[in-house]
C-alpha cells in the first residue's frame with residue numbers, strides 16, 4: 001500500500017536541516033509541500049522518533065533543502081542513519097540560511113521556515129512553517145522525484 005501511495009502522490013526528495021544552538025542535523029524527507037499562498041506556509045511531516053523532530057521543537061526553525069536527481073546517495077546518507085548516532089555533516093560542506101539552518105552544498109534550492117504551528121497526524125507531526133528565507137541555487141539541475149524503488153528495494 002505504501003508503495004502504491006508513493007506512486008499516486010508525487011513528491012520531491014528533500015533534506016530537512018535544523019540548528020539548535022551549536023547542534024546541527026538533517027534528515028531526508030519526502031512528505032513536504034506548500035500549504036498557503038498568503039502568508040507563505042509550508043508543511044513537513046516528521047515522526048517524533050527522529051532526532052530532527054527534537055531539534056525543530058527546540059529551535060522553532062527548519063530548512064528544506066531540495067535535492068537534485070543526481071543526489072540519491074546523499075538522500076540515503078541522511079535518510080537511513082540518525083544524527084543521534086552519527087554526525088551526518090562530517091564530510092558535508094554547508095553554509096547558513098538567515099536563521100542559521102544549514103544549507104547543504106549540492107542542494108539546488110532551499111527554503112528556511114519559522115514554525116508557526118504543529119499538528120499531530122497519526123504517527124507523524126506536521127510542522128507548519130512560515131517562509132523566512134529562500135533561494136534557487138542551481139538553475140540548471142533537475143529535482144529528485146521520490147521513487148520507492150530508488151530507496152526501498
Ligand SMILES: Cc1cc2nc3c(=O)[nH]c(=O)nc-3n(C[C@H](O)[C@H](O)[C@H](O)COP(=O)(O)O)c2cc1C
Pocket residue numbers: 013025026027028029030031032045046047049050051052053075076078079080081082083084124146151
Ligand atoms: C527517501 C526517504 C524519505 C523519507 N521521508 C521521511 C519523511 O517525510 N518524514 C519522516 O519522518 N521520515 C522520513 N524518512 C526517514 C528519515 O529520513 C530517517 O528516519 C532519518 O534517519 C532520521 O534522521 P534523524 O534521526 O537524524 O532525524 C525518509 C527516508 C528516506 C530514505
